[in-house]
Amino acid sequence: MVSTLEITQVSKSFKNNNGSVHVLDQLDLSVKDGEFVTIIGPSGCGKSTLLKLIAGLDLDFQGHIEVGSQEVHGPSKDRGFIFQEHRLFPWLTTEKNIASNLSLKDPDVRQRVDDLIALVNLKGFEKAxxxxxxxxxxxxxxxARALLRNPKILLLDEPFGALDAFTRSHLQEALHHIWESNKTTMVLVTHDIDESVFLSSRVVVMDSKPGRIKAIVPIDIPYPRKRTSKSFQEFRTVILEHLDHKINEKEDFSI
Incomplete structure (x- = not known):
């Protein structure tokens, strides 16, 4: 299977008054076309930093990142990015937020926006x-806005972290439906272990200080997944064991 994302020997440091902080250390990761990969780890392990490097929002790093065989040199429509806050324009309606700077008078844009509204189950809220x-x-x-331009990869930085448990569970199911329907490669950063097992083809477990990949856990459970199933709980335990020493240090994980 073709790789959408290739990360090779990526390291990252931040400068501060005391010198520099080594955040990421020689990361290697390959994400296949159409795969759903989740990155989980303790606070400060560089999960969100890595996502921003992939998005091209920060180019001050060592190593190489390729998306669709093209070296990352800055932001691109090939990479959609979802933040924890939705960042919608408050003066625009749902359909205009999705269309962004494209005109809904264009028949192709109109059709694409309508299709995405249906995909994310927001029919009836076009004018809201x-x-x-x-x-x-x-x-x-x-x-939907991030999917409008058919990105090769969708990057999600804890998009449901600010939501209540019920809404979060519902949105996880909605995201899975979108992934299955659209076949877009997705990389999700999360603190939620259940979320990682529920959604992912593979879970990348990171360690901190500096951020390194500690383990990659393939989630070999057919979809749709039941959170109460024995196999779900077994994979949940595997990831917990990889994170166990950090949990003992009272790191913040949703378990």
Whole structure:
């Protein structure tokens, strides 16, 4: 299978008043076309930093990152990015937020926006403004907007972290539906172990200080997955064991 993302010997440091902080250390990771990969690890291990490097939002690093066989030299429409906050324009309706700077008068854009509204299950809310939407609905608008230009990869930085447990569970199911329907390669950063097992083809477990890949766990459970199943709990335990020493240090994990 063709790789959408290739990360080779990537290291990253931040300068501060005391010198520099080594955040990422010689990361190697390959993500296949159409794969759903989750990155999990303790606070400060560089998960979100890595996502920003892939997105091209920070180019001050060592090593190589390729998306679709093209070296990352900055932001690109090939890489969609979803933040924890939906970041919708409050003065635009759902359909106009999705279309962004493209005109809905263009028949192709109109059709694509309509298809995405159906995909994220927001029919009937095309004319609604962000203030009229729930947090979960707003994140679905943000996901649809990121998918408009058919990115090769969708990067999600804890997109459901600010939502309540019920909404979060519902959005996880919605994201899985979007992934299965659209076949977009996805890389998700999360603190939620259940979320990682529920969604992922593979879970990348990171260690910190500096951030390194500690383990990669293939989640060999057929979809749809049941959180109460024995196999689900077994994979959950495997990931917990990889993170166990950090949990004992009272790191913040959703378990």
């Amino acid at each position: 403004y962000p203030r009229q939407l729930s947090g979960g609905m707003s994140q679905r608008v943000a996901i």
